[in-house]
Structure formats: C-alpha cells, structure tokens
Amino acid sequence: MTAAALVRxxxxxxxxxxxxxxxxxxxxxxxxxxxxxxxAKVLTRREFERRRTDEREADPREGFRCC
Structure with a gap:
C-alpha cells in the first residue's frame, strides 16, 4: 500500500x-x-451540545434509556 493510499x-x-x-x-x-x-449570534459548542442533549432527552423515541 502506498503512502497516498494510506493517507486516503x-x-x-x-x-x-x-x-x-x-x-x-x-x-x-x-x-x-x-x-x-x-x-447572527451562534451558539457556543457547549450551548449547542447542551441543547442537542436536552432535545434528545425530551423526545420519547430517542430518550435515554437505562438498559
């Protein structure tokens, strides 16, 4: 395998x-x-991740599960 192939x-x-x-x-x-x-003001990385997590937890189809 060539170096270019490894990079790809x-x-x-x-x-x-x-x-x-x-x-x-x-x-x-x-x-x-x-x-x-x-x-426009954009969310910081932390704000973005918090909002994304909150939305995921609020959705009963994708909420966190213990098992």
Missing amino acids: AARRFRWFWRELSGESAYERYLAHARSHDPR
Whole structure:
C-alpha cells in the first residue's frame, strides 16, 4: 500500500468516525447558521451540545434509556 493510499484511508476513517460520533454536527450547525445570516449570534459548542442533549432527552423515541 502506498503512502497516498494510506493517507486516503486515514481521511476516510476520520470522516467516518466524526460522523458516527456526532463530532461534525457542530460544524454543520455553524455552516447552516452562517449561510442563513452571517451576522447572527451562534451558539457556543457547549450551548449547542447542551441543547442537542436536552432535545434528545425530551423526545420519547430517542430518550435515554437505562438498559
């Protein structure tokens, strides 16, 4: 395997991992918010994650479960 192929594989794995873990959700939020109104105040990372967690817990279909 060449070095270029290893780099491509590492990039794909990084993209996959960030999508799977939800790490890229904040970046998508920023892009969306800035595309609609570049001067609008956006949530901080902490505020974004708190709101996302609160919305998930409030939804009975996706709420946290103990088991």
